[in-house]
Amino acid sequence: MSGYESWGRFPRATPRAVVPIRWRDEPPSLADLPGPLLPYARGRSYGDSCLNDGGTVLDVNGLARFIAFDADRGLLRAEAGVGFDAILNLIVPRGWFLPVTPGTKFVSIGGAIANDVHGKNHHRAGTFGCHVTQLELLRSDGTRLVCSPTANAELFQATIGGLGLTGVILWAEIALKPIPGPQIELRASRFGRLEDFFALSEAADADDEYTAGWIDGMSRGRRLGRGVFLGGNHARGDGTWRGAHPSRLRLPMDVPEWVLNPLSIRVFNEVQYAVLGRKSARAFAGYESFFYPLDVVHNWNRAYGKRGFLQYQCVVPFDDGLAVVREILDRIAASRSAYFVVGKVFGSIRSPGMLSFPRRGVTLAVDIPNRGPEIFALLDAIDALVIEARGAVYPAKDARMSPRSFEAFYPQWAAFARHVDPAFSSSFWRRVTAGLGASDGVPAKAQATAPSAPASVAGAGGPSAATAAAGALGGGA
Amino acid sequence: MTAERVLVAGATSAIAAAVARRYAEAGADLVLAARDAGKLSAVADDLRVRGTGRVETFVIDMVDTARQAELLAAAQAALGRIDVVLVAWGTLPDQAAIEHDVAATLACWEANATSVVAFLAQAADVLEAQRGGCLAVITSVAGVRGRRANYTYGAAKAGVIAFAQGLRARLFAAGVAVVELRPGPVDTPMTARLRKGPLFIGPERAGALIVGAIRRRRDIAYIPGYWRWIMLAVALVPEGVMKRLNLSAG
Numbered sequence: 001m002s003g004y005e006s007w008g009r010f011p012r013a014t015p016r017a018v019v020p021i022r023w024r025d026e027p028p029s030l031a032d033l034p035g036p037l038l039p040y041a042r043g044r045s046y047g048d049s050c051l052n053d054g055g056t057v058l059d060v061n062g063l064a065r066f067i068a069f070d071a072d073r074g075l076l077r078a079e080a081g082v083g084f085d086a087i088l089n090l091i092v093p094r095g096w097f098l099p100v101t102p103g104t105k106f107v108s109i110g111g112a113i114a115n116d117v118h119g120k121n122h123h124r125a126g127t128f129g130c131h132v133t134q135l136e137l138l139r140s141d142g143t144r145l146v147c148s149p150t151a152n153a154e155l156f157q158a159t160i161g162g163l164g165l166t167g168v169i170l171w172a173e174i175a176l177k178p179i180p181g182p183q184i185e186l187r188a189s190r191f192g193r194l195e196d197f198f199a200l201s202e203a204a205d206a207d208d209e210y211t212a213g214w215i216d217g218m219s220r221g222r223r224l225g226r227g228v229f230l231g232g233n234h235a236r237g238d239g240t241w242r243g244a245h246p247s248r249l250r251l252p253m254d255v256p257e258w259v260l261n262p263l264s265i266r267v268f269n270e271v272q273y274a275v276l277g278r279k280s281a282r283a284f285a286g287y288e289s290f291f292y293p294l295d296v297v298h299n300w301n302r303a304y305g306k307r308g309f310l311q312y313q314c315v316v317p318f319d320d321g322l323a324v325v326r327e328i329l330d331r332i333a334a335s336r337s338a339y340f341v342v343g344k345v346f347g348s349i350r351s352p353g354m355l356s357f358p359r360r361g362v363t364l365a366v367d368i369p370n371r372g373p374e375i376f377a378l379l380d381a382i383d384a385l386v387i388e389a390r391g392a393v394y395p396a397k398d399a400r401m402s403p404r405s406f407e408a409f410y411p412q413w414a415a416f417a418r419h420v421d422p423a424f425s426s427s428f429w430r431r432v433t434a435g436l437g438a439s440d441g442v443p444a445k446a447q448a449t450a451p452s453a454p455a456s457v458a459g460a461g462g463p464s465a466a467t468a469a470a471g472a473l474g475g476g477a
Numbered sequence: 478m479t480a481e482r483v484l485v486a487g488a489t490s491a492i493a494a495a496v497a498r499r500y501a502e503a504g505a506d507l508v509l510a511a512r513d514a515g516k517l518s519a520v521a522d523d524l525r526v527r528g529t530g531r532v533e534t535f536v537i538d539m540v541d542t543a544r545q546a547e548l549l550a551a552a553q554a555a556l557g558r559i560d561v562v563l564v565a566w567g568t569l570p571d572q573a574a575i576e577h578d579v580a581a582t583l584a585c586w587e588a589n590a591t592s593v594v595a596f597l598a599q600a601a602d603v604l605e606a607q608r609g610g611c612l613a614v615i616t617s618v619a620g621v622r623g624r625r626a627n628y629t630y631g632a633a634k635a636g637v638i639a640f641a642q643g644l645r646a647r648l649f650a651a652g653v654a655v656v657e658l659r660p661g662p663v664d665t666p667m668t669a670r671l672r673k674g675p676l677f678i679g680p681e682r683a684g685a686l687i688v689g690a691i692r693r694r695r696d697i698a699y700i701p702g703y704w705r706w707i708m709l710a711v712a713l714v715p716e717g718v719m720k721r722l723n724l725s726a727g
Contacts, residue, residue, distance in 0.1 A: 020666075020669070022666060023515070023516055023519060024519065025515040025516070025519065026515065026516070065519055065520065065522065065523035066522065066523045066526035066527060067519075067522050067523070067526070068522065068526060069526045090526065090527065
C-alpha cells in the first residue's frame with residue numbers, strides 16, 4: 001500500500017485497505033467497508049491528518065470530472081478529486097481565478113475544503129471555505145446531503161476545515177474571482193526588523209491583494225526577524241495567455257540528510273535576503289511562479305531525506321503578537337534548523353468552518369527537517385507560547401501536537417466532533433483526541449472508532465490536503 | 478489538431494474517457510456511447526466544461542450487436558462526417574475464475590471479440606462510404622501471444638487484431654486508416670485486482686499516446702512503444718519454454 005503518505009513523509013502509515021471512489025453517482029457502500037474510513041486525494045497535508053493507519057483509505061482521485069462551469073457568473077462545480085492545476089488550466093484563459101489558493105496547485109478541491117486552506121490574500125478574501133457555495137457529502141450510512149450555508153448548514157460548517165472526518169465530499173461548487181490577465185504585478189521589499197514586517201503588512205493590506213513575507217530563520221539578536229516582504233496584484237492582461245509551465249522536474253531519490261545542514265541553510269537564507277529584496281523592486285510574473293514556485297520540483301519534499309520533515313504553522317492574535325512572534329523566531333533561530341520561515345498577517349474575515357485554523361493575527365510557517373527528539377521538544381515549547389497567546393496550530397501541517405494543545409487551540413472541538421461521521425477517523429484525529437472526550441460529551445461512537453494504537457505512526461487518508469501561503473514564498477529564491 | 482468529429486464507443490472506460498478529454502480540449506465534436514447512463518452523463522458533463530464542441534451521448538450496451546447500427550446512424554446524424562471512430566469497450570475476466578466455465582468464456586469473447594468485430598464491420602462501411610476517416614480499435618499486448626494468465630482474453634484480442642489487419646488492407650483504397658492500439662497494463666478499474674508492477678501506466682498517459690497514434694495514423698501502436706520490444710521478445714520464446722512459464726503482465 002505504498003503511495004499513501006503525507007507530504008512531510010512523517011509519520012509513515014499503512015492503511016488496511018484502499019477503496020477507490022470513481023463515480024459520484026455510484027459510490028461504494030461505505031457501511032460494508034472495514035473502518036475507520038478516511039478520504040484521500042493528493043496527500044498534500046504535511047502531517048497525519050491525511051493518514052489513516054490501519055483503516056480504510058477512500059481514494060477519491062478518480063472523482064476528477066468537472067460538472068458545470070458558468071463562465072458568465074464564475075461559478076464552477078467539480079468533483080472532489082479535481083485538482084487546482086486542472087481548474088487553473090480551465091479558468092485562467094477565460095478570465096477567472098481561484099478565489100483563494102495555497103502555495104501549491106497540486107491539491108484537490110475536496111482537500112482544499114477539508115483543510116479550509118488559505119493563501120496570500122487572506123486579509124482580503126478569507127479562507128477557501130468562504131467561497132464554497134455548496135457541496136455534496138456522502139455519509140457512511142449511505143445518505144448523500146447537499147450542504148450549503150443555508151441547507152444542512154451545521155454539517156456544511158463542520159465539513160469546511162473538517163479534515164475529511166464528516167464524510168466524503170463528492171463534489172463542490174465554488175465562486176471564482178474575475179481577473180484581468182494571467183500576470184501578477186509584484187513588488188519585493190527588504191525589512192531589517194520584525195517591526196518593519198508588521199508595518200509593511202499593514203500598509204500593504206490596503207494596496208495589495210496578495211501579501212506575505214519570507215523571514216530569515218537563522219538570524220538572531222539585532223537581525224532577528226529580518227526578511228523580504230512580497231506584495232502582489234493581478235495585472236492587466238498583456239494579450240498573451242501563457243499556458244501552464246510544465247512541472248516535470250523530479251528528484252530521483254531522497255536527498256541525503258547532510259545536504260540540509262545549518263551551514264547550507266544559513267547560506268540559503270543569506271542569499272535569499274541579499275538577492276530577493278535588493279531594493280524595493282517591482283516586477284511582473286506569471287501567476288504560477290508567483291503562487292507556486294515550489295511546484296516546479298514536483299516532489300520537493302524528498303529534499304528532506306527519508307526521515308521526512310515537519311512543518312509547523314501557528315497563528316497568534318495581534319494583541320501581544322509581536323512579543324510572541326519574536327520569542328518564537330528566536331527559539332527557531334537558536335535551534336539552527338529552520339529552512340523556510342514564512343510570515344503573513346491574517347485578516348479578520350471569518351470562515352464558516354467550525355474547526356478552521358486561520359484567524360486574525362500573525363501566522364508563521366516553518367519547515368524543519370525531522371532530526372528527532374530535540375525538534376519535538378522545541379515545537380512543544382512553541383506550542384506553549386502559542387497557547388498562552390490564545391493562538392492555534394494548523395492541523396493540516398501537524399504531526400505531533402498533544403491532545404492538550406489541540407484542546408487549547410480548538411476548544412470548539414467537542415461541538416465539531418458531534419458532526420464527525422461515526423465510521424470516519426484519521427491518524428491525526430485519534431492522536432489529538434486520545435484521552436480527551438469522555439467528559440467532554442463526545443459521542444461514544446466517535447471514540448469507538450479509535451483503534452488502540454494511536455501512538456505514533458499513521459495510515460493514509462485524508463483529503464488531499466493543501467498547504468498554506470507558506471511554501472510558495474519560501475521557494476521564491 | 479483541427480476540430481474533429483469523433484465517435485467513442487465504450488466512452489466510460491478510463492482510457493476512453495482520457496482520450497475523449499483530449500479531443501474535447503482540442504475543440505472536437507463528440508458522440509459518446511456507453512452502457513451506464515449515469516456514468517455516461519458524468520463523462521459528458523466533464524467534456525462539455527472542458528471543450529467547446531458538441532458532446533452528445535448514446536446509451537447502449539455495445540455487446541448488443543443488434544443496436545450497433547442505430548448508434549452509427551445517430552453519430553452520423555449528430556456529426557455529419559465522422560473523422561474518428563474509437564472502439565474502446567472490453568472486459569478483462571479473471572482467467573482462473575472462468576477457465577472451467579464455458580458460459581463465462583463465451584461471454585468474454587462476446588465482449589472482446591464478437592461484438593467488436595461486428596461493430597468494426599459496420600463502422601468500416603460508414604467510413605468507406607465517406608471515403609475517409611480513421612477507425613481506431615483498442616486491443617492489447619495480450620493479443621500478441623497466448624499466455625497462461627489471460628488466454629481467453631488474449632485470444633479474443635488476437636481475433637480482433639487479425640480482423641483489423643484484413644480490414645486495414647481493404648479500407649486502404651478508400652483512404653480510411655485502421656489504427657490498432659495495443660496497450661500494456663494500464664491502471665484502470667479493469668485491472669484493479671491485478672498487482673501493479675513498474676510497467677503499469679496511468680490512463681491519462683495511455684490516452685495521450687492513443688491520441689498521438691491516431692493523429693499519425695499509425696497502423697499498429699504499442700502503448701507505450703516499449704511494449705513492442707517486450708512483445709517481440711515474448712514472441713520469440715519457444716513454445717516448449719513458454720508452456721513452462723507463467724508470464725503475468727498484461
